[in-house]
Amino acid sequence: MSAHPADLETARRIAAGDEEAAAGFFRELSGEMFGYARKMLGDPSAAEDALQEAMLGALRSIGRYDGRVSLRSWAFGVLRHKITDAHRKRGRDFVFSSDDPEAERFQADGHWNKDVTFQPWDENAELMEIVRRCMEDLPHNQREALVLRALEGLSTREAAGLLELSEDNLRQVLHRARASVRRCADQKAGDAA
Amino acid sequence: MSSRILLSCRESYQVLSDYLDGELGAVDRLWLRGHLMMCGKCRTYFEQFRRVHQLAGRPQPEDLPADFEEVMAEVLRRWKDHDSQFLKKPADPWDEER
Incomplete structure (x- = not known):
């Protein structure tokens, strides 16, 4: 049984082509999604592109959403991949660190x-x-x-x-x-x- | 964490994030609070760490681009076009013969 039955129902409606459900879902999340993209990419225009690609990617793959995580978390996962792609396209290196500053x-x-x-x-x-x-x-x-x-x-x-x-x-x-x-x-x- | 009642500064420092995220057990919380009561340096450090915890990464729904509704309409149009292309794809002639 899904841990997120309401999210599964929303996903089912969107997958069936319900534009209103899709628009409602993105209106609710888009502010935070855009904020996340901006914090990671810096440039607002790159963030807008990543958000747009993430929304389209989410819509096209929502039929595979299985309710194991929240739909919100799933959508942020899609955006995270788009941000990674955008970083790579801009030739940015990912700097990782595990140093303890203190x-x-x-x-x-x-x-x-x-x-x-x-x-x-x-x-x-x-x-x-x-x-x-x-x-x-x-x-x-x-x-x-x-x-x-x-x-x-x-x-x-x-x-x-x-x-x-x-x-x-x-x-x-x-x-x-x-x-x-x-x-x-x-x-x-x-x-x- | 240490089995001693008194924590060192380093041990206290190491659990601050878990404490603020509510992921520290009851006994460890007491040890930490005890240390903070006695150590002025760690108390100041904790207050600053707490401010960072409150502020860093805090979601602030950024002002969306003015054309967001148009962007979303374009996304929905591309999605629908993609779906309809998929649905209207000519049937495989071999299907009818099978």
């Missing part, structure tokens, strides 16, 4: 190094903008994990499935991504002060 800042006994200090951030700093800029510098796998994990309603399990990672790996990538953004934001917030 690994060198601890002493052997597990305490922070003596010279490491943290100052509270100025609450007036443009943190949202600083964090957005820091995310642009993240390796591809870390940025993708942060963006997909933050989507409402997407469980760790679904996000891991989408990213073709084990749940443990996803948790590790997420942790390192957040630690890298924190460190970058700390530097930028300090520069701005």
Whole structure:
């Protein structure tokens, strides 16, 4: 039995050619899908192309949707492949990283190094903008994990499935991504002060 | 995680993401909170990490392109054209003879 019977019904209607069901589905998701594509590709026009290709690809293959994951997660999976294609077409290299950004800042006994200090951030700093800029510098796998994990309603399990990672790996990538953004934001917030 | 009641800074740092994602067990949560109460450096670090957790990747439905409805209409047209081509494909003459 499907874990997502309502999604299976929506998919069945779309596969049968119901344009209204298809338009409704994409109107609901397109904002987040476009946001995801923009965060991964940078350029709004490339993001729009990827979204368009993903919508068409999803419509043409929706007959194969089997309800094991949510339709939303499935649609993001289609978009993820289109984003990967777009990256490759632009000749971009995928930069991956599994480095722990704080690994060198601890002493052997597990305490922070003596010279490491943290100052509270100025609450007036443009943190949202600083964090957005820091995310642009993240390796591809870390940025993708942060963006997909933050989507409402997407469980760790679904996000891991989408990213073709084990749940443990996803948790590790997420942790390192957040630690890298924190460190970058700390530097930028300090520069701005 | 460690079986000690007192966590080191490194051990606390390593579980922050799981804690914020609600994926840390009850006992580990208590150990972490205990460490944060006692360690000022980790407390400041945690507050910053929490802000990043709140802000990074947060979906913000970006303003869709002004022509989104037209783009979607074009997608639906291409989809329908593709389907109708498939449906109207001439029958294989061999089918009738079989």
